[in-house]
Amino acid sequence: MKRGTSMKLIPALVLGVCSGYASAGGFQLLEQNASGQGTAYAGTAVAADDASTVFTNPAGMAMLPQGKKSFSVNLSAIQPQAKFSSSGSVAATLQTLGSGNGGDAGGLAFVPSVYVVMPINNQISLGLGMNAPFGLKTEYDSGWAGRFQGVKSDVKTMNLNPSISFKASDTVSLGFGLNYQQLKGEFTSAVNYAGSVFQAAATPAAAGGLGMTLAQAAGLAGAAGEGTGKITGDDTTWGYNFGAIFQVSPATRLGVTYRSAMKYHLTGTADFSRLAATSVTNATVNAILGSAASAARGGAIYADIKLPDTLTFSAQTKLNDKWDLVGDLAWTGWSKIPDLTFKYQDNSSTVSSTPENWRDTWRLSLGAIHRYNDTWKARFGIAYDQTPVGDDLRRTVRLPDSNRVWVSLGGQYRMNKDSAIDFGYSHLFIKDGSMNNNAGSTAGYGLLLGTYKNSVDILGVQYSTAF
Numbered sequence: 275m276k277r278g279t280s281m282k283l284i285p286a287l288v289l290g291v292c293s294g295y296a297s298a299g300g301f302q303l304l305e306q307n308a309s310g311q312g313t314a315y316a317g318t319a320v321a322a323d324d325a326s327t328v329f330t331n332p333a334g335m336a337m338l339p340q341g342k343k344s345f346s347v348n349l350s351a352i353q354p355q356a357k358f359s360s361s362g363s364v365a366a367t368l369q370t371l372g373s374g375n376g377g378d379a380g381g382l383a384f385v386p387s388v389y390v391v392m393p394i395n396n397q398i399s400l401g402l403g404m405n406a407p408f409g410l411k412t413e414y415d416s417g418w419a420g421r422f423q424g425v426k427s428d429v430k431t432m433n434l435n436p437s438i439s440f441k442a443s444d445t446v447s448l449g450f451g452l453n454y455q456q457l458k459g460e461f462t463s464a465v466n467y468a469g470s471v472f473q474a475a476a477t478p479a480a481a482g483g484l485g486m487t488l489a490q491a492a493g494l495a496g497a498a499g500e501g502t503g504k505i506t507g508d509d510t511t512w513g514y515n516f517g518a519i520f521q522v523s524p525a526t527r528l529g530v531t532y533r534s535a536m537k538y539h540l541t542g543t544a545d546f547s548r549l550a551a552t553s554v555t556n557a558t559v560n561a562i563l564g565s566a567a568s569a570a571r572g573g574a575i576y577a578d579i580k581l582p583d584t585l586t587f588s589a590q591t592k593l594n595d596k597w598d599l600v601g602d603l604a605w606t607g608w609s610k611i612p613d614l615t616f617k618y619q620d621n622s623s624t625v626s627s628t629p630e631n632w633r634d635t636w637r638l639s640l641g642a643i644h645r646y647n648d649t650w651k652a653r654f655g656i657a658y659d660q661t662p663v664g665d666d667l668r669r670t671v672r673l674p675d676s677n678r679v680w681v682s683l684g685g686q687y688r689m690n691k692d693s694a695i696d697f698g699y700s701h702l703f704i705k706d707g708s709m710n711n712n713a714g715s716t717a718g719y720g721l722l723l724g725t726y727k728n729s730v731d732i733l734g735v736q737y738s739t740a741f
Contacts, residue, residue, distance in 0.1 A: 298659055299635045299660050299661045299662055300582070300632070300661070300662045300675065301409060302407065302408055302582075302584075303385055303407060303408060303409050305348075305350035305385050305387075305732060305734055306326060306330065306405050307326035307329075307346065307348050307736055308350065308698045308734035308736035309321065309686065309736055309738070311653075311682055311684050311699070311700055311734045312641070312655060312683055312685060312696075312697075313600055313639070313653045313682065313684070314640075314641055314656055315602065315655070315680075316602045316639035317588050317589070317600025317602060317641060318531075318602055319331040319519070319530060319586045319602070320519055320528065321334065321588075321590070322335075322337040324344060325344040325389035325390055325391045325403075326346045326387070326403070326738075327389075327391075328389045328390075328391060328401040328403035328437050329387070330531065331449060331518075331531040331586075332401065332437035332450060332451045332531075333439055333447040333518050335399040335401050335439035335449060336439040336440065336441035336447035336448075336449070336519075337441075337519065338391055339692075339740045341393060342740040342741060343390065343392045343740065343741055344389075344390070344740045345389070345390050345391075345738065345740075345741070346387075346388070346389045346390075346736060346737070346738040347386075347388050348386065348387045348388075348734060348735070349386050349735055349736075350384070350385045350386075350732060350733070351383075351384055351733045352730065352732050353380070354380030354729070354730045354731075355380045355728060355729045355730070356379040356380045356412060356674055356726060357727050358375045358376055358420070358671075358722075358724055359724050359726075360375055360419055360722070360723065360724040361724045361725065362723040363420075363721060363724060364720055364721035366422050366466045366716070367466065367472055367473075367717040367718070368468035368492065368495055368496065369422070369466055369720070372417045372418050372419045373418060374417075374418055376414030376418035376419070376671075377415045379412040379413060383409070383411060385409065387405035388404045388405075389402070389404075390403075397441045398441075399439045400436075401437040401438070402434070402435065402436050403435040404434055404435070405433050405435070406430070406432055406433065408429065409431060410428070410672075410673065412426070412427045413427075413428075414671070419722065421463060422463060422465070422713070422719040423463065423670065423713045423720070424670065425462045425463050425502075427459075427461050427462075428458075428459065429457065430457070431456065431458075434453070435452070435454075436451060436452055437450065437515075438450055438451070444521070445522070446519075446521075447518065448516075449517050449518070450515070450516045451514065451516070452512065453514060453515060453533070454510065454512055455510065455511055455512075457536075458506075458507075459505075459506065459507050459508070459540065459542075461504070461626075462503065463502070463503050464500050464502055465500060465501045465570055467499055467548060468495045468496065469718050470495075470563070470570070470718070471494060471498045471562050472494075474562045475495060476488055494556065494558065495559070497559060498563065501547050501570075502546070502547050503545070503546045503547075505543075505544045505616055505626060506542040507540035507542030507575065509538045509539055509541065513533070513535065514533075515533040516531070516532055517530060517532065518530055518531075525593075526591045526592070528588070529589075529590075530586065530588070531585075535581060535582055535607065536581040539577075540576060541574070541619070542575055543573065543575060544573060544618075546571070546572045548563065569623070569626065574619040575617060575619060576619050578615075579611065580610040581611075582606050582608045582610050584604060584605065586602060586603070586605075587602070587603045589601050595645070596644060596646075597642060597643070598645075599640075599641070599642055600642070601638075602637070602640075602657075603636070603637075603638055604638075605636055606637070607634050608632040608662035609633055609662075611662075612631055613628060613629050613630050614626075614627070614630060628713060630663075630668060630670075635659075635660035635661065635662050636660050638658050639655060639657035641653060641655030641682075642655070648688065649687065649688050650685065650687060651685055651686040652683075653682075653684045653685060653686075653698065654682070654683050655681075656679070656682070657679070658677070658678075658679055658680075659678045661675040661677050662675070669709055669711065669726075670713075671709075674707055674726040676705040676726070678703060678704040678730075679703045680700050681700065682700040682701075683698070684699065684734075685697060692741065693737075693740075694739075695735065695737055695738075696735070696736040696738065697733075697734065698732075698733075699732065700731070702731075703729065704728040704729055704730065706726065707728070708725055709724050
């Protein structure tokens with residue numbers, strides 16, 4: 275499902291930095307503007323304060339200054355922490371627990387976005403946005419206890435979002451957009467070659483194995499050791515989004531927006547290396563490891579994955595000349611990801627399969643906006659954000675997610691009537707998450723038992739202007 279390369283070249287620079295430990299539940303990135311961060315992204319579907327409404331609700335383009343183009347550029351810095359503490363983990367067959375708990379799997383990431391809106395007439399406006407709706411990066415020390423379940427996970431997305439809005443009346447605005455989205459993924463882990471040889475050697479001959487005793491199988495497998503595996507893939511696809519804003523009274527505005535799921539057919543390669551390859555002289559061991567049926571033979575791979583759709587309801591009410599209250603209720607369809615499975619293109623045999631069994635989630639946010647004067651504005655917000663994983667086998671080392679509470683503050687400095695700088699800061703208090711996962715086989719991957727302690731800090735800045 276390869277598309278033309280010309281559109282891939284346009285956003286290559288932006289795509290290179292659009293990854294990081296996801297700030298919202300799962301690996302969703304909410305940091306699409308700093309003007310919304312101060313309220314913990316409450317009221318996103320009704321804000322229509324600047325050109326970033328292209329993404330949050332295209333209907334808001336109809337509410338921007340008429341007769342002027344609007345432009346916004348945003349940069350968010352995300353600093354996560356993800357630290358594992360083991361309590362009873364079990365090593366994979368013929369392997370050790372390794373050199374520790376993996377260190378801090380988080381790392382500083384930057385998420386940029388750019389938006390422009392151009393009115394055609396008093397009713398119709400066109401817009402274009404470029405941003406990263408999803409992103410993930412976790413990376414552990416290479417020799418850690420959970421290395422057979424994962425070492426590095428890096429997911430990048432880039433989204434081009436051409437949009438149109440229609441002002442149906444003084445009280446109703448509608449919007450629609452298309453989304454051309456690219457996804458790139460890289461996943462690395464250690465590979466338990468010794469365990470693979472042991473399993474093949476101990477399996478009865480009638481079932482295709484060698485039928486050795488456990489002691490003989492262990493002796494044969496000892497020289498195989500461990501290695502490393504790397505899977506990469508990418509694809510592009512199309513989706514859509516639409517929304518509406520209703521001015522139900524002079525003081526109150528309601529909004530709703532929907533973003534479609536994005537269906538990918540990733541293609542790429544699987545590469546495997548054997549750390550102990552030069553020391554293995556046993557022909558039987560090499561035959562097992564080099565078998566065409568082995569998952570670790572390497573080659574061209576594919577994976578089918580669907581990123582979730584989202585539905586957001588927002589409200590904003592003006593209490594007086596100084597204060598506004600805003601709120602959001604958002605749903606995300608994470609149950610569309612039952613597993614992450616990579617298969618070889620030549621015969622569809624499985625390279626790697628990780629059960630996910632994620633659940634759909636809800637996010638509730640509330641915020642307040644204070645207009646100090648015509649130059650300064652302050653924002654405050656709090657949010658409760660569900661995770662699609664739970665305290666069971668759904669939590670994996672690649673995404674050790676948990677429920678979180680956002681506490682945010684921010685503001686706006688307006689240089690003149692057409693230009694402003696918005697800024698925001700958020701701290702995410704993330705619930706400690708228990709880990710009890712063997713990736714389907716304790717013998718092959720080990721059993722990881724323990725607790726994750728996570729947190730995230732986010733700083734965003736945005737420049738907006740109308741001209």
